[in-house]
Amino acid sequence: MYVVAVYDVEADRTRLFLNFLxxxxxxxxxxxxxxxxTDGDLEEVKGQLDSMLEPGESVIVYRMSSEQYVSRTxxxxxxxxxxxxx
Amino acid sequence: MYVVAVYDVEADRTRLFLNFLxxxxxxxxxxxxxxxxTDGDLEEVKGQLDSMLEPGESVIVYRMSSEQYVSRTxxxxxxxxxxxxx
Numbered sequence: 001m002y003v004v005a006v007y008d009v010e011a012d013r014t015r016l017f018l019n020f021l022x023x024x025x026x027x028x029x030x031x032x033x034x035x036x037x038t039d040g041d042l043e044e045v046k047g048q049l050d051s052m053l054e055p056g057e058s059v060i061v062y063r064m065s066s067e068q069y070v071s072r073t074x075x076x077x078x079x080x081x082x083x084x085x086x
Numbered sequence: 087m088y089v090v091a092v093y094d095v096e097a098d099r100t101r102l103f104l105n106f107l108x109x110x111x112x113x114x115x116x117x118x119x120x121x122x123x124t125d126g127d128l129e130e131v132k133g134q135l136d137s138m139l140e141p142g143e144s145v146i147v148y149r150m151s152s153e154q155y156v157s158r159t160x161x162x163x164x165x166x167x168x169x170x171x172x
Binding site: 004006008028029030031032046049050053054055056057058059060061062063064065069070071072073074075076077078079 | 090092094114115116117118132135136139140141142143144145146147148149150151155156157158159160161162163164165
């Protein structure tokens, strides 16, 4: 399946989520990840997120059965084309 | 169609995008909007974004032909349940 994940966490904790989610998905914008993921890996991500998140923080995961059901357009400067993009 | 829009703009300009996107979509997380939108309104949004965005800023729009193709899960505290959520 194809997912888009968006996190909203305390500024000093973004690195933690960046490093974690990067193991499963592609970092495409400041707090946005996307990519193909297996059911097993998604369960792993969910379990880990539940233990990582603190009060007031959230991650939204949008799931589509396949990438064919979503089209994606970037307006402005695509961060992934910037070599400085972490 | 159903869209998810995520913006990454300078901190002092988020209000501008928040107020603009709120006219078309539902604010669901810090820099995330989603909802049903007509082709006409999406064209309007695109045109406006192109003129609003400055170098280094971006908005990603994920389009699905219908909400039935996407399922959404919130981990942690869902911002929309927080009465303080702007």
